[in-house]
Amino acid sequence: MGAPGRDVLKKHLEFAREQHHVDMVIANGENAAGGFGLTTQTAEEMFGAGVDFITSGNHIWDKREFRSALDETDRILRPANYPPNLPGRGTGTFSANGVTVGVVNLMGRVFMPPVDDPFRVGRELVDDLRAVTKVIVVDVHAEATSEKMALGRFLDGSISLLYGTHTHVQTSDEQIFAGGTAYLTDVGMTGPSDGVIGMESAAVLERFTNAVSERFAVQKTGTRQFCAVVATIDVTTGRALDVKRINLRGLA
DSSP: OHHHHHHHHHHHHHHHHHHTTOSOOEEEOTTTTTTSOOOHHHHHHHHHHTOOEEEOOGGGGSSGGGGGGGGTOSSBOOOTTSOTTSSSOSEEEEEETTEEEEEEEEEOOTTSOOOOOHHHHHHHHHHHHTTTOSOEEEEEEOSOHHHHHHHHHHHBTTBSEEEEESSSSOOSOOEEOTTSOEEESOOOOOEESSTBTTBOHHHHHHHHHHOOOOOOOBOOSSOEEEEEEEEEEOTTTOOEEEEEEEEEEEEO
16 A cells, blocks of 8 residues: 555565465555556565565556556456456466466456456456466455455365455455365555555545545555465465465554
8 A cells, every 4th residue: 555555565575475484475556556556666666575466456547657567567467357458467377486376356346346247257267277277366356245255155166265355454254165265355455554544534534524525645654554365275286275364563
């Protein structure tokens, strides 16, 4: 979430990788540039901090100058169920310690911009990826917890991990489904702890109390937080062996 989130990544991601013996890191970067969208510079900062692959959501289109860059990179995704004529792609692969990892980025439809069916699109993309690798991670950018869990149940047994993004609030329902898929409804937010889901409180309160829309700005002062989920995957079967949350608060 903005500069505070990128700063937390620089300070804490390397230690988290070492502490949890992490082979690869996927991060949702749709709020990395001033809280709205992504730029080439902010993406490079995230990669430099130790992120291997970047997913996104509805705010990926906020920086118009970055849209064309989505066609030029194979390390940044936009939700796959947007119209196919838009720049970028919604699925990709990369190598981590000799293991091919497939990544799918989907967006929900409940209380979200109109997009194609994430269940149908997700199933098609996962089936295609399984011809390449059994280790598949899905980021579902969605508002409704029920929709995220439904997608997790729908894809259980065919993917290794499904986690949700978008609400900026980490949930405490990490689990491994019967088919071997690790799941967390929302991974939470890395960035400022003060304010309202990463934004300065004043403008948010103005909208809620007086129905007046003011431009939101990222909360720059106060403590910060680091939220993540770690999954251990059996690379021969693609099944999850363990899943745990990371929620560090009160960071300087």
